Amino acid sequence: MSKNTNDTVAEIIIKVYLVNGGVMTHHYKLPKTESGTKELIREMVKKMLILRGKSADEPLEFANPSIFYNSNNVTCIEINSVGVKELEEIMRKAKAKLGF
Secondary structure (H helix, E strand, O other), rough: OOOOOOOOOOEEEEHHHEOOOHHHHHHOOOOOOHHHHHHHHHHHHHHHHHHOOOOOOOEEOOOOOOOEEEEHHEEHHHEEEEEHHHHHHHHHHHHHOOOO
């Protein structure tokens, strides 16, 4: 979660932990519109309900990269966010290290 509470969320990062010890990371840019943001939240809630119900009939899908999971193989999901200012600071530091 962003350390600066006044920072606008720019990206949501989802980590899917698997029973074999693997971890897959998915990145979602936060939509610019309120309706787009509401739709993204609805989709995330739906995914959590699938996982909670462990319904193997319905695969659990995350994008960026696009991967379909058997919910029985998922141990947990971690959700984090990165704020706009935090993302800009990360990019500034990365560019400085590269000499740009």
